Amino acid sequence: MFYHETLRPGKIEIIASKPMATQRDLSLAYSPGVAAPVQAIADDPAMAARYTARSNLVAVISNGTAILGMGNLGALASKPVMEGKAVLFKRFADVDSIDIELDTEDPDKFIEAVALMEPTFGGINLEDIAAPECFIIEQALRERMNIPVMHDDQHGTAIIAAAGLINACHLTGRDLKDVKMVVNGAGASALACTALVKAMGVRHDNVIVCDRTGPIYPGRKDVDQWKSAHAVATEARTLEEALDGADIFLGLSAAGALKPEWVEKMANQPIIFAMANPVPEIMPDEAKRVRPDAIIATGRSDYPNQVNNVLGFPFIFRGALDVRATAINEEMKIAAARAIAELARERVPEEVAAAYGVQHQFGRDYIIPAPFDPRLMERVSSAVAKAAMDSGVAQDSIADFEDYRLSLKARLNPTTSVLTRVYEEAQKHPKRVVFAEAEEDVVLRAAIQFRDFGYGTPVLVGRTHAVLAKLEELAIEDPASFEIQNSNDSEHVPEMVEYLYQRLQRRGYTERDVRRMVNQDRNVFASLLLALGHGEAMISGLTRPFAQTMKEVSLVLDPKPGQVPFGIHLMIGKNYTTFLADTTINERPTKEELAHIARETAAVARRLGHEPRVAFLSYSTFGNPSGKWLENIRGAVHLLDEEGADFEYEGEMAPDAALNAKVMELYPFSRLSAPANVLIMPGLQSANLSAKLLRELAGNPTIGPMMIGMEKPVQIAPMTAIAPDVLTLAVLAAAGVVG
Structure with missing residues (x-):
């Protein structure tokens, strides 16, 4: 809510x-x-x-x-x-x-x-x-x-299901014209699925549609005109009887409608699409127990082969709109289904697999593409637009489909798709994340969502009575079910004091100083939970400035060996993301530090679906005007030249020379093939000012600062963050995208 x-x-x-x-x-x-x-x-x-x-x-x-x-x-x-x-x-x-x-x-x-x-x-x-x-x-x-007019509950489901059936039949050596299918459910989605697969070649007489009463056959009294259109002569009077020897079960009915013993009677390598939501007609593990040779799809994201409408309707309308189609006809639906099926059969490119987490290749557990596969936009929309043109319902035409596909790719920002995948990965691999300021309303809301959405276990740091009272204020029914760590009564305090005293005793701290910090400073206490393995990531920053929080965290945690910690701000537009670094820590970075920041930021950009184009920013563009603060920037570029960095980079250059295509034309020797998407700032003042100005004035969503380079995943949110900002940083840290 x-x-x-x-x-x-x-x-x-x-x-x-x-x-x-x-x-x-x-x-x-x-x-x-x-x-x-x-x-x-x-x-x-x-x-x-x-x-x-x-x-x-x-x-x-x-x-x-x-x-x-x-x-x-x-x-x-x-x-x-x-x-x-x-x-x-x-x-x-x-x-x-x-x-x-x-x-x-x-x-x-x-x-x-x-x-x-x-x-x-x-x-x-x-x-x-x-x-x-x-x-x-x-x-x-x-x-x-x-x-174009489309009832998505009918045709969206039908198109995705049809794509999956094409591939399931391909894997099992079946031809659509020969398969025997049983459809359980006679509502809008089920009848639309039935009509579409028949249009694609499945024979009318080979499809038995069942409703609550049983199979629909000619002469049955209690059927309307839409159901009767799919009536076939059959001696079967129950779903169980209809399934005897069937190749395909397609369900859009109710939880538990398909019994395991009925699945046993189906043909070899049965194809089971159990699409009732949220609980399917049969759970995949139940079906696999009796028929290990089955191919199974559901409507759920926590099982392979999800039949998800979002694979279809956005791209179908995209293609239809782009040729000003007067309708969405059967030819366009079939083209969409075939394009989705063909995409699943293609090998997933390594860069797509790495960025979007599409780990599977075509097979029994991957007959439908992942919803966040960025290729869906260009493939499905192009197929639909061409089918509209070929079938005579397009009022405009596309002369060059290669150009059209490129324009489709440019319409969307890959970061949004990757973040979807990051959240899903967090659900698959939940982590313990320490929320250091759990008495703050914003932090507590983020922690509650972190748990409720299955991203992991929030470890709440604060006074027990205060945190419990806040949880009750937020209408949490079971406040005691949350793990609260309070330095006044935590069993971990003795080992914390020993660990931190060993670390700081030669830096001027007495054991008394250390004990006071553990008991009184939540950032120190939270960092020690992380250092000692009682959490796997940490989020803080709402109650103190970044520099102070970073100082307290650094009392406990070190940078990764050989690395320089730094911060990245992501500026997210409709169809672009720009990465700014270092916006948080290094006041006047050396050439070695600038080169390191560039390498690591480019790696983050790739993990978020972007091919990095790095610009080292300056007031000077290739020496004009000259100045005394340019050598470290030129030195960083030289270091990347020597090591043969595997991404585009250029500098020193002013922002317009890095971002404005017309200005870039003045420098034909520039190594950037397009405007930069990774901006390496020359110093902390310009970086931090730029990030905050853009956040306040541009109005686009901003993520960050994201901290890179600490030995444990720690994120420090801005003091002005709201709950969704804190949640995003917590999930990014837990999923290992940054840190």
Whole structure:
């Protein structure tokens, strides 16, 4: 609830895409300047794609009659889900999206309301509408509207499931036209899956669809027109009987609907898609116990082969919008399914595997690509756009698909995908993270989320009674279940004092001094928990300036051997990330330190999905103007030359020569192939000032400072951090991305 409420309520906002600073800007945006595009569109409606946002705008529309697995809770209650879907459109495919909730269960009223909005949108994504009304609504809107309309609950699931079935059949040597399939469930998603696989070659007579009553066969009295379209002659009257000898089970029904003993009766190498959420028709380990030869997919992220709609709908609409398609037809859905299937069969490039954590190669546990595979955007969108052109529903054409694929790759920031993977990796390998200032509301909220989302165990440092009281204030039902470490009663204090006294006794500290620090300084106490193995990472910084926190941590922890600790700020834009270093520690770095900072920051950039292009910044660009503070920068470049660094780097150069493509043209000898994404600052003053100015003035999300180079993963958050900032740093430290 805090996530949906904090900063500003909800998950979306509208921002202007053009300058709005001067009276001239406003006169162009509105009156009188707006009259020119108005007349152009009146003369030629196709010009709306050129002069307005319509060609990249999708409406996510629901009446709340089938919200997730929660049922009919009404239009208003569906708004958080629809906002979330709008965010996914933007996050995965750079499609602008607005959520619309219609307060009616009357299909005719719903249809009329949506149809009247055609001038506003380039596409319509219907969501969470109950069957059979969803069939009526989608069909009517497809007939009335001249833009793409898709009910994602039906077709999104169908496309991803079809991709997985293509690959499962490929692995088991089956041909789609010969397989025998049983579909359990006759709702919107199940019937859409059935229709799509038939369009792809599975024979009608080879598919038995079952609802709660059993198989649907000709003459059954209690079926509607949509179910009866899939009726086939069969003697089977139960799901168990229908499964005898079946090649494929496709379930979109209820938890536990498929019994292990029924799986035993299926054909050799059975294909089981148990997609009920959150609990599938049969758990994969249950199915594997009776049929080790089975290929299994579910809707869950904690098992292989997740059927996840986010693999499809953003990229399907992306391709459809880019050619101004008038519909999303069967050819486009099939093209999407085949593109997804083909991507899973390709070897994952090493750089993608390293950056995005895609460890599997094509096989029984990898028949569907990972949702964060960055290649999905270019492959699926291109396939959909081409299918729209080939099938005659495209109003624009793409002349060069290679250029189009490159433009798609450039639309998104890889950091966002990698961070998704980092959070998932943290869930798979949970760690103990020490939260040094657990009496602070912001820190405690982050620690609660760290535990609730399964990233690991938070170790809370603070006065026991104060932390427990805060947990109760935050409505935690079981405050005592959290591990709290208090220096007043911790069993670890004796070993801490001994360890730290051995470390500091020749630096002017008495045992009494050490005992006082352990008992009174939370950063020292928390660092000792880490040093002595009672935690695996640490987060602090909310109550004291960075330099003071770093001084206290350094009493206990050393840099990694041969390394220089430093800090990185990440400035994250819509389709770029810029890495600034060192923004925290080294006031006037030597040439050796600058070269080291460049190498390590380039490595972090690669771990976050970017090919580093490093610029050593200065007030001088290649000696103009001259100055006395340039030798260390030139020396760092020379050191990288000598060692043959495996990334692009250049310097000394002013920021415009590093970041502005037109200015870069003035220096054709520069070794940077494109604007820099790693900026190595000449000193702490310029670095820290730049990072804070950009954070305050630019308005883009910022991560950091992220501390690199300590012997144990320690992160020091800024004093102004909010709970999501602290959580991100804690997860990055726990996952080993930085530290």
